Amino acid sequence: MREVDIFIIGAGPAGSIAGAKLVQDGFSVKIVDKSTFPRFVIGESLLPRCNELLENANMLEPIVNARFELKPGAVFQDQGHNYIALDFSKNLGQKWGSSFQVKREEFDKLLIDDAESKGVDVEYEVSVVAYDEINNIIVVENKDGSQVKYKAKKVLDASGYGRVLPSLLNLETDSSLAIRRATFARVDSDERPSGDTNGYIFIDVVGDNEAWIWNIPFSDATTSVGIVCTEEYFSGFKMSDEEFWNHIIYSNKNSAKRYKNSNRIVEVGSISGYSAAVTKLFDKNYILTGNASEFLDPVFSSGVTLALESGAKAAELTARELSGEEIDYQVEYADYMMLGINVFRDYVNAWYDGSLQTILFSDKKNEEITKKVISILSGYVWDKNNSFVTSSRLALKTTYEILSKVS
Numbered sequence: 001m002r003e004v005d006i007f008i009i010g011a012g013p014a015g016s017i018a019g020a021k022l023v024q025d026g027f028s029v030k031i032v033d034k035s036t037f038p039r040f041v042i043g044e045s046l047l048p049r050c051n052e053l054l055e056n057a058n059m060l061e062p063i064v065n066a067r068f069e070l071k072p073g074a075v076f077q078d079q080g081h082n083y084i085a086l087d088f089s090k091n092l093g094q095k096w097g098s099s100f101q102v103k104r105e106e107f108d109k110l111l112i113d114d115a116e117s118k119g120v121d122v123e124y125e126v127s128v129v130a131y132d133e134i135n136n137i138i139v140v141e142n143k144d145g146s147q148v149k150y151k152a153k154k155v156l157d158a159s160g161y162g163r164v165l166p167s168l169l170n171l172e173t174d175s176s177l178a179i180r181r182a183t184f185a186r187v188d189s190d191e192r193p194s195g196d197t198n199g200y201i202f203i204d205v206v207g208d209n210e211a212w213i214w215n216i217p218f219s220d221a222t223t224s225v226g227i228v229c230t231e232e233y234f235s236g237f238k239m240s241d242e243e244f245w246n247h248i249i250y251s252n253k254n255s256a257k258r259y260k261n262s263n264r265i266v267e268v269g270s271i272s273g274y275s276a277a278v279t280k281l282f283d284k285n286y287i288l289t290g291n292a293s294e295f296l297d298p299v300f301s302s303g304v305t306l307a308l309e310s311g312a313k314a315a316e317l318t319a320r321e322l323s324g325e326e327i328d329y330q331v332e333y334a335d336y337m338m339l340g341i342n343v344f345r346d347y348v349n350a351w352y353d354g355s356l357q358t359i360l361f362s363d364k365k366n367e368e369i370t371k372k373v374i375s376i377l378s379g380y381v382w383d384k385n386n387s388f389v390t391s392s393r394l395a396l397k398t399t400y401e402i403l404s405k406v407s
């Protein structure tokens with residue numbers, strides 16, 4: 001049996017930031033990942049809050065040096081006249097007013113390499129297959145089928161869509177969100193909007209809010225293009241992923257124009273039923289982070305932000321506990337994480353019921369409201385000075401009611 005202070009399952013953003021912070025605090029950290037890196041994962045558009053979290057963990061430098069496409073904001077538009085460009089720098093005074101559009105195979109590799117260079121022991125092609133929660137013993141399986149046991153003082157699950165501890169410990173529960181699917185590809189030679197919205201993510205509403213399209217420009221002149229809709233909407237077309245992707249992209253006025261000279265450079269991929277939740281986020285010996293805990297929806301690009309936030313928070317609390325402090329994980333971890341997750345949840349729900357579009361597209365809202373919304377969509381969902389954070393559902397409802405009357 002091998003021993004380590006902290007054992008982390010998964011080398012994505014949640015695992016990397018947690019590991020890097022903990023070794024910098026003087027603990028021994030082992031991270032295993034079942035894949036080899038670089039590996040593809042969906043989720044390519046970051047929020048300004050990510051920069052702050054990486055900066056606090058001393059991990060921003062390699063990301064800045066990689067010259068990813070700068071992401072200064074987000075555009076939301078429909079096929080009519082509705083259009084809004086949100087400039088992330090016009091927030092409520094937070095330091096970071098931009099982030100990056102990243103190919104995750106590159107971004108995630110930079111982060112885990114950085115964590116390794118700081119002293120994390122990283123092993124690839126090693127899967128966690130069993131967990132003894134009482135004794136905090138993890139069983140891993142190597143590629144050749146051999147197994148090794150680790151005893152840790154704390155286990156962090158950062159296994160993303162693998163959801164290792166939720167499935168081993170039976171912690172899965174239904175998400176409050178509808179089952180949706182994403183159908184996506186990458187293209188070259190798109191006709192990008194220039195000027196003020198250079199580098200922005202573009203979100204196109206399809207039809208009467210039946211689906212939406214993401215357009216994420218990368219610095220190598222390729223672009224990620226994905227469609228999100230319910231399973232019912234997709235199956236109504238009776239098409240393959242590729243046929244559906246082509247049909248939606250080239251029948252939408254905005255994307256048809258943008259991609260008229262483009263070639264698809266990868267196979268069309270899809271992922272379905274990705275919204276997930278758990279019955280608890282921690283217990284005495286483990287903490288769930290990132291997508292291994294709760295994942296909402298891609299519409300506001302919140303996934304990596306929540307992965308970094310939870311990884312960093314889990315690391316901070318673990319370091320304090322192992323240094324002798326008594327930690328109230330319910331208050332300091334679960335309640336804290338759920339505050340931010342629930343703000344995003346309210347925005348996701350308001351997006352799909354259409355009320356957020358009314359707010360976003362209204363030219364009657366004042367500058368203060370716009371700043372509060374920008375701040376939230378930049379990932380500052382823990383800012384208690386923002387009334388749209390502290391009472392997000394009420395603020396959305398009231399703003400919608402006022403604006404729909406005056407519009």
Ligand SMILES: Cc1cc2nc3c(=O)[nH]c(=O)nc-3n(C[C@H](O)[C@H](O)[C@H](O)COP(=O)(O)OP(=O)(O)OC[C@H]3O[C@@H](n4cnc5c(N)ncnc54)[C@H](O)[C@@H]3O)c2cc1C
Pocket residue numbers: 009010011012013014015032033034035039041042043044045046047126127128129158159160161162163164182271274289290291292295297298300301302303304305307
């Ligand atoms: C359609 C779609 C679009 C999205 N778009 C965005 C976006 O634009 N911006 C954004 O921020 N987020 C987006 N997301 C969310 C984003 O994909 C995730 O939130 C993010 O990848 C979570 O990071 P993580 O570190 O928790 O897990 P991951 O990045 O998934 O990493 C988990 C790692 O754990 C490893 N692992 C799994 N099982 C095991 C095991 N048994 N043993 C060992 N290792 C294991 C995996 O190999 C993987 O490398 C999107 C999600 C979807 C579904």
